[in-house]
Amino acid sequence: MKYGESTFDILYLLFAIISGILLLVKAKSRSGKLMGIAALVLGCGDAFHLVPRVLNYFIDADFTAALGIGKLVTSVTMTIFYLLLYYVWLLYYGGQEKRGLTAAVWALTAIRIGLCMFPQNGWLANSSGMTWGIIRNVPFVVLGAVICCLYFKNRKADRPLRPVWLYILLSFLFYIPVAVFAGLVPMLGMLMLPKTVCYVLTLIAFMRAALTEKTENVQPDRR
Numbered sequence: 001m002k003y004g005e006s007t008f009d010i011l012y013l014l015f016a017i018i019s020g021i022l023l024l025v026k027a028k029s030r031s032g033k034l035m036g037i038a039a040l041v042l043g044c045g046d047a048f049h050l051v052p053r054v055l056n057y058f059i060d061a062d063f064t065a066a067l068g069i070g071k072l073v074t075s076v077t078m079t080i081f082y083l084l085l086y087y088v089w090l091l092y093y094g095g096q097e098k099r100g101l102t103a104a105v106w107a108l109t110a111i112r113i114g115l116c117m118f119p120q121n122g123w124l125a126n127s128s129g130m131t132w133g134i135i136r137n138v139p140f141v142v143l144g145a146v147i148c149c150l151y152f153k154n155r156k157a158d159r160p161l162r163p164v165w166l167y168i169l170l171s172f173l174f175y176i177p178v179a180v181f182a183g184l185v186p187m188l189g190m191l192m193l194p195k196t197v198c199y200v201l202t203l204i205a206f207m208r209a210a211l212t213e214k215t216e217n218v219q220p221d222r223r
Contacts, residue, residue: 016043045077
């Protein structure tokens, strides 16, 4: 168990970080560069939690605080990742920015990050009750739903990002039970593996989109 999960986590982190670097170096468009930044935010943020998790399997030491702080950092960077997905959508599909929508996305991001900072989350003890697990994830789920709908809107476009809406949807379906009930049912933590696979598929879509893109903007499907 520990070898399989550890190998998976390390390969995922390497893939995310290397993908981000390649996108920043190779991508020609602004949207491609932003995909690279998003990949790096995701990979580097997850490293704060996954590296202590891997070390905890092999080193006889107390990683409670490190794992808890890692979850906090991951919670913040994952939220920023979805904020960046919004701007990737704007740039890649050439959509017209709506101030109300942008304000809502930023507000949800700020509220989610703000809620993560409350001591009631119990990060240092790596122990969070169900109540705060729900509270801090409400704005995050709403944010994810908004981003998912935006990519769903453009699903008919003949582009590599077509399935991203589905990856977002599935990642939240796997994430929500873990975020809310993992404290009661630890085995639910295994759902983070398919959630991570959804992120890997999203990054693969980024690579295909950014490294084959010939034009900066794509008109969105308004049907």
